[in-house]
Amino acid sequence: MSLSGLLLLQQFVLVLAALVLFTSFVLLAQARLVSAIHAFAWQGALVAAVTTVVAVTGKSHHLYFSALLTLALKALLIPWMLHRLTRRLALERHVEAVWRPALTIMAAVGLVIFSYWLVLPMVQQELTFTRNVVAISLAVVLIGLLMMVFRQQAVIQVLGFMSMENGLFLAAVSATAGMPLVVELGVAFDVLVAMVLFGVFFFQIRESIDSLDVDQLNRLTESVGEDE
Amino acid sequence: MNALLVTLLAPVFGALVLTVLRPLRWAGWLNVAVSAVSFAAAVVLAWTVAGSGEVAGLTFRVDAFNVYLLVLTAFVGLTTSIFSRPYMRYVCEAGMTGERGMRIYHAMYQAFMFTMLLALSTDNLGILWVAVEGATLATVLLVSLYRTPEAVEAAWKYFVLCGVGIALALFGTVLTYFAAQHVIADPEAGLLWSTLYRHAGQLEPAVMRLAFVFLLVGYGTKVGLVPMHQWLPDAHSEGPTPMSAVLSGLLLNVALYAIVRLKMLVDGSLAATAMPQLAGYLLMGFGLVSFLTAGLFLHRQRDIKRMFSYSSIEHMGLMTFAFGIGGPLATFGALLHMLVHSFTKSAIFVTVGHAAHIAGTQSIDHIRGLIRTQPAVGWSLLIGVAAIAGFPPFGVFTSEFLLLTATMQAQPWLTVALLTGLAVAFAGLFRHVQPMVYGAAPEGQQPVQANLLPVAVHLGLVLWLGLSIPGFLARWLDRATELITGAQLL
Numbered sequence: 215m216s217l218s219g220l221l222l223l224q225q226f227v228l229v230l231a232a233l234v235l236f237t238s239f240v241l242l243a244q245a246r247l248v249s250a251i252h253a254f255a256w257q258g259a260l261v262a263a264v265t266t267v268v269a270v271t272g273k274s275h276h277l278y279f280s281a282l283l284t285l286a287l288k289a290l291l292i293p294w295m296l297h298r299l300t301r302r303l304a305l306e307r308h309v310e311a312v313w314r315p316a317l318t319i320m321a322a323v324g325l326v327i328f329s330y331w332l333v334l335p336m337v338q339q340e341l342t343f344t345r346n347v348v349a350i351s352l353a354v355v356l357i358g359l360l361m362m363v364f365r366q367q368a369v370i371q372v373l374g375f376m377s378m379e380n381g382l383f384l385a386a387v388s389a390t391a392g393m394p395l396v397v398e399l400g401v402a403f404d405v406l407v408a409m410v411l412f413g414v415f416f417f418q419i420r421e422s423i424d425s426l427d428v429d430q431l432n433r434l435t436e437s438v439g440e441d442e
Numbered sequence: 443m444n445a446l447l448v449t450l451l452a453p454v455f456g457a458l459v460l461t462v463l464r465p466l467r468w469a470g471w472l473n474v475a476v477s478a479v480s481f482a483a484a485v486v487l488a489w490t491v492a493g494s495g496e497v498a499g500l501t502f503r504v505d506a507f508n509v510y511l512l513v514l515t516a517f518v519g520l521t522t523s524i525f526s527r528p529y530m531r532y533v534c535e536a537g538m539t540g541e542r543g544m545r546i547y548h549a550m551y552q553a554f555m556f557t558m559l560l561a562l563s564t565d566n567l568g569i570l571w572v573a574v575e576g577a578t579l580a581t582v583l584l585v586s587l588y589r590t591p592e593a594v595e596a597a598w599k600y601f602v603l604c605g606v607g608i609a610l611a612l613f614g615t616v617l618t619y620f621a622a623q624h625v626i627a628d629p630e631a632g633l634l635w636s637t638l639y640r641h642a643g644q645l646e647p648a649v650m651r652l653a654f655v656f657l658l659v660g661y662g663t664k665v666g667l668v669p670m671h672q673w674l675p676d677a678h679s680e681g682p683t684p685m686s687a688v689l690s691g692l693l694l695n696v697a698l699y700a701i702v703r704l705k706m707l708v709d710g711s712l713a714a715t716a717m718p719q720l721a722g723y724l725l726m727g728f729g730l731v732s733f734l735t736a737g738l739f740l741h742r743q744r745d746i747k748r749m750f751s752y753s754s755i756e757h758m759g760l761m762t763f764a765f766g767i768g769g770p771l772a773t774f775g776a777l778l779h780m781l782v783h784s785f786t787k788s789a790i791f792v793t794v795g796h797a798a799h800i801a802g803t804q805s806i807d808h809i810r811g812l813i814r815t816q817p818a819v820g821w822s823l824l825i826g827v828a829a830i831a832g833f834p835p836f837g838v839f840t841s842e843f844l845l846l847t848a849t850m851q852a853q854p855w856l857t858v859a860l861l862t863g864l865a866v867a868f869a870g871l872f873r874h875v876q877p878m879v880y881g882a883a884p885e886g887q888q889p890v891q892a893n894l895l896p897v898a899v900h901l902g903l904v905l906w907l908g909l910s911i912p913g914f915l916a917r918w919l920d921r922a923t924e925l926i927t928g929a930q931l932l
Contacts, residue, residue: 335648348620355613359606371602378609386616390623393616394630396501397568401612404575408605411582415598422591431595434676 223271224343227388230264231350234384235326238357241377242322243315247308247369251296254373258288261380265387272391280398284383287402292376292409299413300369303420310367318364322357329353347388354381366429368419372412379405443499445490448483449516450559452476456552461545466534469548470527476552477520480559484516492918503565503636506921511699512562514781518691518788519555521896525792526551526684528893532799533682538588546583547682554580554688561696567615567633570700571608574664577693578604585681596676603673604663611660611700617653618707621645635703642710650711654721657704658728664697666755667762668732678751679804683795686747690754691788695780698758701725702765706926709768725766730859732759737863740870745804746794749874750787753830756867757783760860764845767852770931774923775844778911781919782837782904783830789900790826796892797823797878806874811883816890820879822897827875829904831868837907 237257244250262285269277300306312318329352333345358381361374386393416426423430456476463469491497491509498504504512534544557580561573578601586597615633622632625644631637638645663670678686708721736756743749757779764776796819801809813820829836842864849857916932924930
């Protein structure tokens, strides 16, 4: 089945999902901290939009609720908390050089291709739609992972972590029309607690190494003679 | 059902009260009391399950497999809380943490127990995920409790690595749910393990295969499988000692429990394909690599808690390997090994806490002459290490012997690797422990006030399990084996 054979609303979901993937790339290569937080907020809003569209197509009412939850949590609350934290840590003007931007982006492109390759076995069983959406969300998850590996600044690593969660949520919503409500609430709760704890850790890290460059957290190694 | 609710709600109550309770002296006792209530309820629950075979309801489901882990978790939680009461007061008096830190410690201890028990008793794979992630969140502040740069680094590493790992597990869960949607009509039931298990044969193999890889990597991070183990030695060595005891003795078990449950689903789904054993092979591979690597790393450790955390990785690797082999004998051995490893390892960490207290450091090079200074601690450490290294007559020997026999039947060549690994690990442990116990004690080393009751109880149980496994326990494990493999051993 080709893309043009899909329902209009499904095509719309795919476009939105592609935009989510696009914001992932923006996040990955964004040097300015505040802009990165904005990009993340946009990503959250797009995931909420996907949820709303799926809710309209599938007529599953609890999805309206999860759309609202995503919008409140991922597009408003968490970006707001991060904004406040950067202000309190005096990092508003922080610019974090991206290590070899071209290479990083190429690695992300590789991950997108890899995700499509990984979901190939699902081809006989499912329609183009699900396969595309699962591949895109997997790519968002993996790019979040890549961000946590390549970027050394604690706040940006947290953004990577949160965008991984966005990818997971996108998969849950668009491929399976949402997990049971109790699970979704549990996940949202965990994400919120994680965000609060990350905030606590920013201060602990700065207190201990006087910076948020987690690259400098290197006291614990496997090398002999660490105590002396 | 009521017993289950008490088991679960006691820690919730404890966590809430301990968050606000001011007097430190009471907090320690309340921590013990709450753990005792939870343990008592777990025993009652086990009794019910032994009679009826299964307790289910409200998306909880307790059968022969998880009930024994529930009792084990509640028991180790209780004994560790008994140890932690005086130990944490010493920590507080030594100025390593303040009153606020102590409140966080006690509240998070109970929150952690709750997440563990919830993960074990729930039937819903989504809740399982939420609980395992919750366990990370509850313990991460405890790892950084001392606020040293090392502790903060360890906690950040733990947080980020486990967070990422567990996120991958959620992706696997979503894929499982996706596979279930084509089989199970009711969307609310699509994540219930028991429902999925009934329909396991119809789940789409291609999707389940992909899902299992993600689930294995995700939960495997928490089990501490190599190469996702990086967080484990750091978190264990930098956190307070009671935390190391429950992390090693319980958290790793729970993550492995999740993997075994999911393997049962995948095995059912792949039964008709060209590679029905795929999940088993994956577990065997990861398990064996972890087992061998950790054994080698034991040799070059400088920190006593770090060393024993590598020993935990080694044993978790062995269990993962055994569950991978499958079959009644290997599974029975793995279940027994889970039990004895938890007892022994938490006893060792408790002893190590005292040893580090005596020497005033965790550095292996500076812990000397324990048996001269305080014979009880020295002997406990020696016996504990003998037990964990797999000496007869301790229970670890029994379970490792069963595992070797099973390997001999299934994959004879791998027995060589296992035996080599066991010898390497044994050598690694003893070359460090021997001088710590027997070496010349430094001038002025004083005995400390030690509470070795938990150690004695744990090691006594391990000895008992090594000499003769009581009939009821054997039947219990056998029923769990039947549940996992479909065949009884005894």
